[in-house]
Amino acid sequence: MTTTTTITADVLVVGFGKGGKTAAHALTDAGRRVVLVEQSENMYGGTCPNVGCVPTKMLVHYSNAKRLEDDAQEFFAGSVAGVRALTSAFRRGNFEALDGKDTATVITGTARFVDPHTVAVGEGDDAITVTAQTVLINTGSEPMVPAIPGLAESPHRVSSTDLIQQDRLPERLVVIGGGYLGLEFASIYRHFGAQVTVLESADRLLGREDEDVAQVVTDILQGDGIQIVTGATVVAVRDEGAATTVVYEKHGQTLSVEADAVLPATGRRPATAGLNLEAAGVHTTPRGAIEVDEHLRTSQSHVFALGDVNGGPQFTYISLDDARIVLDQLLGEGKRSTADRVAVPRTLFMSPPLATVGLTETQAREQGRNIVVSRENVADIVAMPRAYTVEETRGVMKFVVDADTDLVLGAALLSIDAQEIVNTVALAMRHDVTATELRTSIYTHPSSTEALNEVFDKVVRSSE
Numbered sequence: 001m002t003t004t005t006t007i008t009a010d011v012l013v014v015g016f017g018k019g020g021k022t023a024a025h026a027l028t029d030a031g032r033r034v035v036l037v038e039q040s041e042n043m044y045g046g047t048c049p050n051v052g053c054v055p056t057k058m059l060v061h062y063s064n065a066k067r068l069e070d071d072a073q074e075f076f077a078g079s080v081a082g083v084r085a086l087t088s089a090f091r092r093g094n095f096e097a098l099d100g101k102d103t104a105t106v107i108t109g110t111a112r113f114v115d116p117h118t119v120a121v122g123e124g125d126d127a128i129t130v131t132a133q134t135v136l137i138n139t140g141s142e143p144m145v146p147a148i149p150g151l152a153e154s155p156h157r158v159s160s161t162d163l164i165q166q167d168r169l170p171e172r173l174v175v176i177g178g179g180y181l182g183l184e185f186a187s188i189y190r191h192f193g194a195q196v197t198v199l200e201s202a203d204r205l206l207g208r209e210d211e212d213v214a215q216v217v218t219d220i221l222q223g224d225g226i227q228i229v230t231g232a233t234v235v236a237v238r239d240e241g242a243a244t245t246v247v248y249e250k251h252g253q254t255l256s257v258e259a260d261a262v263l264p265a266t267g268r269r270p271a272t273a274g275l276n277l278e279a280a281g282v283h284t285t286p287r288g289a290i291e292v293d294e295h296l297r298t299s300q301s302h303v304f305a306l307g308d309v310n311g312g313p314q315f316t317y318i319s320l321d322d323a324r325i326v327l328d329q330l331l332g333e334g335k336r337s338t339a340d341r342v343a344v345p346r347t348l349f350m351s352p353p354l355a356t357v358g359l360t361e362t363q364a365r366e367q368g369r370n371i372v373v374s375r376e377n378v379a380d381i382v383a384m385p386r387a388y389t390v391e392e393t394r395g396v397m398k399f400v401v402d403a404d405t406d407l408v409l410g411a412a413l414l415s416i417d418a419q420e421i422v423n424t425v426a427l428a429m430r431h432d433v434t435a436t437e438l439r440t441s442i443y444t445h446p447s448s449t450e451a452l453n454e455v456f457d458k459v460v461r462s463s464e
């Protein structure tokens with residue numbers, strides 16, 4: 001006979017992502033009994049600190065520190081060890097901070113719904129069921145493997161998680177997909193010394209960004225020695241001995257590139273497959289995300305979905321903001337919603353990083369806005385000697401300003417420190433600080449923010 005342990009809680013959180021853990025802490029502090037179920041002991045804290053943002057940005061840092069005289073394999077192995085030390089410390093911290101609370105429990109195992117209030121974790125004598133009044137689903141996303149013959153079964157196929165955890169630097173890396181993940185990995189692994197090829201199906205990189213900005217991105221990556229092939233249709237992956245051949249078509253020609261590792265970076269899908277959502281009565285969208293309203297309630301009003309799993313933008317700070325919305329429903333006034341999000345910035349951590357916010361020039365023109373566009377190459381920005389002091393003068397800054405109101409509509413900052421500057425610009429956009437105010441403000445020196453003192457004056461185009 002098998003026995004099942006049954007736990008009753010006020011709140012059940014499925015998945016240890018950013019939104020779920022933030023909500024779990026706040027709800028515990030508010031006196032709720034919280035149980036959080038995480039499927040892997042290697043994932044306390046979720047994707048970001050274990051296999052996402054944190055390790056990859058540490059690898060950006062390490063890869064940029066590599067000197068020509070360093071042995072590539074040795075340097076890479078040392079870097080991976082450094083990343084492991086940090087991620088295991090963060091993982092332990094995440095577990096202890098939550099499980100150490102009197103009214104919070106972390107259970108390690110895969111959760112599967114058995115009814116709208118209950119999940120089962122594990123099987124046989126180890127089985128546990130958790131029942132709660134309120135349920136938060138925060139299971140994140142998982143990589144998609146495109147249907148390319150030979151890819152799924154190739155031993156050379158790696159996920160981003162595999163790549164950052166293996167000690168050996170692949171000599172030849174082929175990345176399928178030139179989005180955020182693909183370009184970050186291309187840049188990191190190139191700087192570590194790998195030969196890198198990016199195969200992107202679209203006609204150019206970063207189709208969402210203005211063409212002039214995407215061109216500077218392409219020039220920098222190619223200047224670093226990355227082969228970039230756009231308009232490429234990958235048709236086959238063929239294993240041959242110790243390596244593999246990636247076959248693609250471009251302009252009617254069949255071409256190929258050899259690789260030791262192939263990274264599909266063609267997007268990530270919401271992780272719902274194992275949840276048995278039918279038993280919970282929780283609906284999904286045609287794209288497989290959990291359907292939510294602007295307060296992140298699912299088709300069951302006591303069940304919320306936070307983070308990548310609800311199909312919103314896949315960024316850690318969006319998952320965090322999802323927690324704010326859910327907490328406002330459960331503990332606050334219930335007013336906060338996804339509709340409140342204005343000027344949400346994003347950063348692609350190539351070197352230097354590309355940070356963007358708001359409208360591109362193309363989007364502003366499509367909307368018929370009366371705009372002024374200012375733009376300057378980083379190397380020419382006299383007010384920003386910081387670029388020269390850290391010997392990274394590549395890139396460009398571009399602003400789109402409403403000619404009638406002087407409000408900033410958007411920015412694309414491809415520059416050292418862009419991931420920081422963009423937050424100031426985004427805050428200005430949210431609070432109607434004008435371009436003139438940004439241009440004439442006092443900033444520390446030498447800093448990258450000082451670029452704002454100059455670039456707004458470098459008008460290259462206007463609507464008239």
Ligand SMILES: Cc1cc2nc3c(=O)[nH]c(=O)nc-3n(C[C@H](O)[C@H](O)[C@H](O)COP(=O)(O)OP(=O)(O)OC[C@H]3O[C@@H](n4cnc5c(N)ncnc54)[C@H](O)[C@@H]3O)c2cc1C
Nearest residue numbers: 015017018039046047052053111139140307308314315316
């Ligand atoms: C390589 C990489 C780099 C990235 N870099 C950045 C970056 O620089 N900046 C940024 O903002 N974003 C970045 N992202 C995106 C960011 O990591 C995600 O948007 C974010 O982590 C999503 O968080 P989440 O709260 O949705 O869930 P996650 O953090 O993904 O957590 C979900 C958790 O649920 C668990 N789980 C899944 N199913 C079950 C189940 N059935 N039962 C129990 N547990 C389950 C998983 O094991 C996981 O721990 C990156 C992503 C990747 C892959």
Ligand SMILES: NC(=O)c1ccc[n+]([C@@H]2O[C@H](COP(=O)([O-])OP(=O)(O)OC[C@H]3O[C@@H](n4cnc5c(N)ncnc54)[C@H](O)[C@@H]3O)[C@@H](O)[C@H]2O)c1
Nearest residue numbers: 146177178179180181182199200201265266267268314347
């Ligand atoms: N710095 C960050 O914030 C960061 C870093 C990494 C990942 N992420 C998140 O992770 C998510 C996943 O990233 P991603 O780069 O995998 O997805 P993505 O959707 O950003 O990019 C996918 C790219 O692959 C291309 N593509 C699709 N199918 C293809 C095919 N068959 N052959 C060749 N190219 C193909 C697309 O045109 C696109 O350029 C993103 O949504 C992003 O938000 C964020």
